[in-house]
Amino acid sequence: MDETIRVQLNFPLQEVTKPIVWRLAHDFGLKFSIRRASIDIRTGGFTVLELTGPEDKIAQGLEWARSEGIETNFVGMDGTDEWATLS
Numbered sequence: 001m002d003e004t005i006r007v008q009l010n011f012p013l014q015e016v017t018k019p020i021v022w023r024l025a026h027d028f029g030l031k032f033s034i035r036r037a038s039i040d041i042r043t044g045g046f047t048v049l050e051l052t053g054p055e056d057k058i059a060q061g062l063e064w065a066r067s068e069g070i071e072t073n074f075v076g077m078d079g080t081d082e083w084a085t086l087s
Contacts, residue, residue, distance in 0.1 A: 001054075002052050002053055002054060003052070003053075003054075003055050003058070004050055004051065004052040005050070005051050005058060005074065006035065006048065006049070006050050006051075006074065006075040006076065007048070007049055007051060007062065007072055007073065007074055007075065008046055008047070008048045008049075008072070008073045008074075008075050009021075009046060009047045009048075009049065009065060009070050009071070009072055010044075010045075010046045010070065010071040010072075010073070011039060011044050011045050011046065011047070011070060012044050012069060012070075012071075013042070013043060013044040014069070015044075015068065015069045015070060016039055016040070016041055016044050016045060017041060018068060018070075020065055020068060020070055021034075021047065021049065023064070024049075024051065024061045024064075024065065027061070027064075028053065028057045028058075028060055028061035028064070029053055029054075029057055030051050030052065030053040030057060030058060030061055031051070031052040031053060032049045032050065032051050032052070033049065033050040033052075034047060034048070034049055035048040035049065035050060036048040048075055
């Protein structure tokens with residue numbers, strides 16, 4: 001059964017050009033919805049995503065993203081911090 005989580009991916013400057021979201025969808029079969037993003041190839045940035053898929057694939061995908069130098073933080077799904085960012 002699929003689950004949905006909300007996660008913020010923080011991209012350091014040296015990692016901002018990597019296709020992280022594409023790889024999460026393509027390599028791990030995750031569906032995503034971009035809730036908020038601010039990416040700049042000169043400064044880095046963040047993306048807040050809702051990721052949907054099997055729990056094990058979400059865990060594997062996020063572990064892979066961390067191995068690529070992307071910081072991951074979970075963001076609440078209850079609506080109280082809909083637009084909160086942790087950067």
